[in-house]
Structures are given as C-alpha cells and as structure tokens.
Amino acid sequence: MSTTPAREAGRSHAPGPGVLAVTGSTGELGGRVARRLADAGVPQRLLVRAADRAPKLPGATAAVADYGDADALRAALSGVDTVFMVSAAEEADRVTRHLTFVDAAIAAGVKHLVYTSFVSAAPDSTFTLAHHHYATEQHLHASGLSHTILRDNLYLDFLPSLAVDGVIRGPAGEGRVAAVARDDVADVAVAVLGEPGRHAGQTYDLTGPFAITLEEAAATMTAVLNRPYRYEQETLQEAYASRAHYGAPAWQVDGWVSTYTAIAHGDLxxxxxxxxxxxGHPPIDFAEVLRRLAPEPEV
Known part of the structure; x- marks a missing residue:
C-alpha cells in the first residue's frame, strides 16, 4: 500500500458518507457496489447517462450526467457528500473526462471522492492505459478534495475474455498477475464509502490471494469450466499483427498488448x-470466480 497525504484545504468531513452518489451502476463494478449498498439499506444517488438504464434498487434515485458534461455533473452531484467514481471507459479523451468529473465534484461541493485506479499507475507504466489513471490521481492529489484511491489489479472476471477459441495469446511469458475479483473490489469500496473519513488520503492496492501465470489461468479454466484452454506465447510483433484486423486505433492496441507485457515485466x-x-475477508481465487460466473445447471 502507498499512502498519499490528504489535502483537504480546511474542509471538514463527517465520519459517515452523508449523501452518497455512485457512478457506473449499469456496469460490472459499479453495479456490484450499488447492489451491496441497497442490500444494506443505504440510500444512494445513481449517476447514469440515461435514466431508463438505472437499476431499480430500493433507496436509490437516478441523476443523468455524462463524465464529459460539466454542467450536468454539477447538477447531478449537487448536495452529494461522498461519490464513488468508477474510471471511465477506455477512450481517447478519458483523462479529460476524468478531470472534468473531479472538477465538477469540487464545484458541486462534494466532500470526498473514491476513485478506481490501477495498480501500476505511473507516467512510465508498462501498461499504457495506466497512464490515464496516473494523470487522474495527480489531479486528485492537487485538487484539495479529500479522496481515496483504489488501485485495482486486473480483474479475475476479465481473464476468461482473453481467450479466443480456447486460447489466450499474448507476450506475457511466465510473468504473474495478482488479479482480483470484482466482488472483492466492491466489498472494499462499500467499506470505504461507509467510513470515508477513516480512509481519506489513502491509496490501496487491491489484489487476489496470489499471483498466477496465464498458463495457470488457462489450466484453471480447463478444470473448472470443463472445456480445454491453453496459453500461447506471442512475440511483440506477433501480438500487434494478430490484433491488427480489429481496426482499433493505435493507442487502444497499445493498451491491449501492454496488458501482457506488464505481466511479463512483473508489474502486476x-x-x-x-x-x-x-x-474483512480473504480475497477469492480464480477458481471461485469462475464458479460464480458459470451459469446455473438446468434442472
């Protein structure tokens, strides 16, 4: 864990969350957080891009705002004390959207912000998309807004999507990744949101119980899902060539490939x-994540 001094600029913050807002409730992580809060009877405001997409949860209201719309964000966050900010989708203007959100939160009077970052966030991270998180973190540190940063490793839930026709291909070598389950990140987020003052100024690295190679991940998928999977090493040149047919912009392909090279370099x-x-509980492992993802057997 790394710790960053809180710079509250004289702003006081109540021990509890006060009025709570959650972003990303239509997605995998934000949805988990919103459901956990609802199950605990915590009122919340769900920030969504379309009101009809907001999940119907007890005690939840919806406010419409996009990360790039400063005016809508200020209105949606008006009266909010604590906000859970899920990082935006991977887009070319992602950093601008993040900074717009943070500045709008400050303008709206938000007292504490919890942000989902990435474990290797740095200006020279091997994983190129972690540069976005670093820029956002730096803006938060300089903003004067009380905040907590959750630096998530890769998601265990995401690893199966790396396989195409049963094969995970990439230049990860024998590197290991301490990937974490979204369920565990959501549990941490709910705990932090419940006592934001206690976690002010903190940066937490969130990982699974141990680090695995992609070959081990494939073997676990084979055992749990009862289908054959394997890992196939690619050179850097092969990795770029095998992804060229998607027609994605260069920055995005760099992000895809550097996911593997970050593993190879030991960054994760x-x-x-x-x-x-x-x-308050141990993180779950990959096998348990796969069991939770598997569809219920038909009866």
Missing part, C-alpha cells in the same frame, strides 16, 4: 493484503 505480480484488511 505483487500481492496485497488490503482486501482482507478493509473488507
């Missing part, structure tokens, strides 16, 4: 105890 291998210490 360090295991943290923060899930257990904050959520």
């Amino acid at each position: 291998a360090e295991v943290s105890d923060r899930v257990e210490r904050i959520a």
